[in-house]
Amino acid sequence: MKKSLVFAFAFLILLTVVSAANESLTIDEKAVECLSKKVEDKCSKLSFNEQAFSLLALSGSSNIQKECRDSLESKMKDKECWTSPNCDIKDTSLGILAFNHIGKNTDKPEKWLLSKNKTPDNLEWYLEIDVSGESECTISYDDYEKKITIADDKKILGNPGNCFSLAYNNYWLKIQSSCIEKKITISCKKDFVSTILYKKTNSNVWHISNDIQSASANSITEHEVRAYCFGISACNYEDNLWAIFALQKLGYDVSDYLPYLNVFADSNNKYFPYSFLYSFTNSEDYLNEILLLQKDTGFWLMSDEGKFYDTSLAILALPNSEAENNAIEWLAEQQGNDGCWNNGNIRDTAFLLWAAWPKNPVSIGTGDNIDYCEDYNHYCVSKGQCDEAGGDILEGFYCSGLNICCDEQAIKKPCNDIGGKICDSDEQCSTSTILSLDSNECCTGLCEAKKTECEEFGYSCRLECSNNEEPAFYDCNVGEVCCGEKTGEQGSSWWIWFLIILIALVALGIIFRKKLRVLIFKFRSGFKKGTVSKTRPGYPPFPGAMPFRRILPRYSQMPRQNQSRPGKKSSSDKELDETLHKLREMSK
Numbered sequence: 087m088k089k090s091l092v093f094a095f096a097f098l099i100l101l102t103v104v105s106a107a108n109e110s111l112t113i114d115e116k117a118v119e120c121l122s123k124k125v126e127d128k129c130s131k132l133s134f135n136e137q138a139f140s141l142l143a144l145s146g147s148s149n150i151q152k153e154c155r156d157s158l159e160s161k162m163k164d165k166e167c168w169t170s171p172n173c174d175i176k177d178t179s180l181g182i183l184a185f186n187h188i189g190k191n192t193d194k195p196e197k198w199l200l201s202k203n204k205t206p207d208n209l210e211w212y213l214e215i216d217v218s219g220e221s222e223c224t225i226s227y228d229d230y231e232k233k234i235t236i237a238d239d240k241k242i243l244g245n246p247g248n249c250f251s252l253a254y255n256n257y258w259l260k261i262q263s264s265c266i267e268k269k270i271t272i273s274c275k276k277d278f279v280s281t282i283l284y285k286k287t288n289s290n291v292w293h294i295s296n297d298i299q300s301a302s303a304n305s306i307t308e309h310e311v312r313a314y315c316f317g318i319s320a321c322n323y324e325d326n327l328w329a330i331f332a333l334q335k336l337g338y339d340v341s342d343y344l345p346y347l348n349v350f351a352d353s354n355n356k357y358f359p360y361s362f363l364y365s366f367t368n369s370e371d372y373l374n375e376i377l378l379l380q381k382d383t384g385f386w387l388m389s390d391e392g393k394f395y396d397t398s399l400a401i402l403a404l405p406n407s408e409a410e411n412n413a414i415e416w417l418a419e420q421q422g423n424d425g426c427w428n429n430g431n432i433r434d435t436a437f438l439l440w441a442a443w444p445k446n447p448v449s450i451g452t453g454d455n456i457d458y459c460e461d462y463n464h465y466c467v468s469k470g471q472c473d474e475a476g477g478d479i480l481e482g483f484y485c486s487g488l489n490i491c492c493d494e495q496a497i498k499k500p501c502n503d504i505g506g507k508i509c510d511s512d513e514q515c516s517t518s519t520i521l522s523l524d525s526n527e528c529c530t531g532l533c534e535a536k537k538t539e540c541e542e543f544g545y546s547c548r549l550e551c552s553n554n555e556e557p558a559f560y561d562c563n564v565g566e567v568c569c570g571e572k573t574g575e576q577g578s579s580w581w582i583w584f585l586i587i588l589i590a591l592v593a594l595g596i597i598f599r600k601k602l603r604v605l606i607f608k609f610r611s612g613f614k615k616g617t618v619s620k621t622r623p624g625y626p627p628f629p630g631a632m633p634f635r636r637i638l639p640r641y642s643q644m645p646r647q648n649q650s651r652p653g654k655k656s657s658s659d660k661e662l663d664e665t666l667h668k669l670r671e672m673s674k
Contacts, residue, residue: 111425113418114443120425121435122147129154132432134161134169134177138184139436145188145447158184166194175202175316175325179332186336188447189456189484196336199316199329206315206346208287211261212253213309215272216240216279223274225250227265236274258283266311273306280307286349293348296341296473315346323347323354327362334366334469334490337481358388358396361403365488368470370505374530376400377517380409384416394420394427394434398441402487403468408527409518414442444486459483459491471496501528509533540568 111119125132125140126149132140141154158168158181167173168181178199182192215223217236225232227249234244241256249265252258261270272280281298285291299307315321316329326347334340344366351359360379364372379400380386386400387393397417401410417438420427426435439445447456459466459480466485472478477494485491499522501508506528509515517531540547540560547562548555551569558568 113414113421114439116421116425117427117435117439117443118144118425118445120422120430121432121439122150124426124430124432125154125436126150127153130157130160132157134158135180136432136436137161138180139433139440141184142187143436143439143445146445148448151188151447155185155188155190162195167198168195173198173318175199175318175322176328179325179328182332183328183335186332187484192336196333199333202316202318203314203343204317204321205266206313206321209313209345209349210285210287211266211311211313212283213250213259213261213270213272214257214281214283215242215259215274217274217276219276221274221276221278223272223278225259226271226273227268236278261311266313268310270309270311271306272309273301273304276303277301278307280309282309282311284313284345284349289349291349291352293345295345312342313345314342316343321346323350323359324357327357327359330366331362331488334479335485335488337479337490339479340366340469356389358386358399361399362488364403364470365468366470368468368474370530373520374505374517376403377409377520377530380412380518384412384414386413392428392434394431394438398434398437401438401441404520405487405489407518407520409520410442412518417442441487446484446486457483459485465492465495466490467492467496498523500524504528504530506530507533512536538562538568545570 121140122144125136125144126147129137129140129150130153137154137157141151141158144150144154159165161169162181163170163173168177178195182195182199185192185195215236217223220238221236223234223236225234225246227247230247230249232245232247232250234242234246237243242252242259243256246252246259249262249268249270250259251262253260272278277300279298279300282295284293284295297309299309301307316326326343330340330343330347333343344363347359347363347366351363360372360375363369364376376386379388385393386396388396397413401413404410417427422430424430426432427438428434446458462483464480464483465472465477466489467475467477468488469479469490472490472492472494475492475494475497477492480491480493483491501522501524504520504522506520506522508525508527509529510533512535513533514536515527515529515531516534517529519525519527519529522528538547538561540558540562543558543560545558545560545568547566548569549566551557551567554572555569556572558570560568562568
């Protein structure tokens with residue numbers, strides 16, 4: 087008995103130590119520990135997506151990095167694309183990201199991917215020329231020059247030539263598909279601005295390109311419409327998101343691919359395109375879309391891939407933000423006991439680790455080279471931020487997530503300049519706030535009155551509670567009381583608790599029935615001490631000590647008056663024989 091108590095006590099101490107050790111681990115450390123156990127020495131058996139995301143998340147481990155790298159390489163077709171036997175644009179893009187992350191050469195996959203560019207269908211392009219007052223302008227393309235007039239009411243007069251047609255009440259010039267990729271030159275006799283607009287066919291949503299140019303009188307502006315997408319047989323939207331992500335990470339200029347993504351974003355919400363597009367363009371519109379789509383508890387859910395996948399995409403686009411902090415708080419609550427997410431899902435756990443807690447890869451001595459961007463006094467920013475700062479993307483340098491290496495630092499703008507405002511002390515932002523030049527809490531959503539403690543718990547603040555309500559002990563504004571619906575009489579459910587307790591006691595009685603019988607016996611015997619003779623009459627055997635049987639008295643022990651002479655049956659015996667005979671006859 088003493089030994090068992092000692093072992094039980096030691097076991098409890100061990101559990102306490104292990105529990106304390108687990109509690110000391112951070113969220114990402116628990117996830118890394120869990121994911122490593124699932125991946126190490128097993129990477130070759132994982133799916134392509136699991137391998138790629140695990141390589142991105144666990145490249146800090148040389149053993150896992152080497153195993154997953156070799157496994158991914160074995161799934162290539164002709165060493166130029168993923169996955170064998172049929173190459174896929176999204177898989178190839180994800181493979182490029184994973185290999186580039188560890189410094190492995192990706193020249194062949196890049197070449198294969200770039201060879202799959204196409205001209206997208208269902209895009210319309212327009213040229214707008216804005217002049218203050220009436221002015222004559224000249225449009226040149228190929229070897230042609232066409233003169234037009236911009237009237238006081240901004241309408242275009244004259245013949246613009248075969249490359250254009252007058253559109254939208256003559257305010258704009260529609261560019262014909264035969265003139266896409268041609269250089270167009272504009273000159274006016276007054277100061278002017280020219281720009282390119284585009285939209286999806288049969289849509290009323292317009293997009294203004296970044297190609298907005300201004301010039302003084304008799305000077306020129308130049309435009310060239312270039313728009314591409316990636317596709318094997320046709321352009322697939324999700325493929326393009328990942329392909330452009332991979333190429334911009336490698337330092338490619340992806341601006342010619344953005345019109346396709348911009349125009350078809352609204353019809354492809356299931357791929358959560360706004361996270362990608364915000365990184366590519368730094369557009370406040372896409373930022374607001376991301377913030378508005380965040381759930382109150384901190385996660386995102388847009389696609390069929392699930393909330394953990396979509397939350398990873400959002401965190402990639404919004405590093406070091408309040409939105410990311412809210413998401414991490416939610417992830418802490420959702421993390422499994424083993425440290426992974428989504429019931430041990432390898433892909434989702436790896437994607438979250440890469441997005442929220444990126445780890446610098448280690449060199450494994452295979453000739454792969456990793457140069458960290460910020461080690462060379464450059465800046466890891468989004469492509470949109472680099473373009474806005476007038477910087478150049480620097481190839482061959484490593485940055486985490488969606489960021490690229492830029493030679494210019496991101497420009498911080500005042501809150502008002504990015505379409506936000508700073509909420510008053512008694513207000514709260516309807517979305518997560520962002521950093522700005524003049525505030526750490528710039529609100530791009532709505533400034534709403536702060537909820538009281540009472541409202542946070544789902545109650546209402548009133549001057550007085552109605553007949554159907556009762557006071558709740560939570561704070562409201564001065565002069566108000568917290569009210570909630572009446573819950574009924576306190577003692578109305580006492581019998582439910584009595585029944586639950588009774589069931590519990592019965593269950594305990596069944597489990598410990600043997601010990602209870604001993605206790606009852608001791609109680610009845612007055613808890614007398616000493617040896618009890620088991621041979622004395624009336625001593626009850628313990629249940630289970632022997633099988634139950636009925637002991638009949640021997641023949642010789644029966645009273646004499648109940649005995650009959652041998653060979654002679656009693657009257658009761660005759661009656662029994664007759665009864666048995668009748669039963670046999672009836673059964674025939």
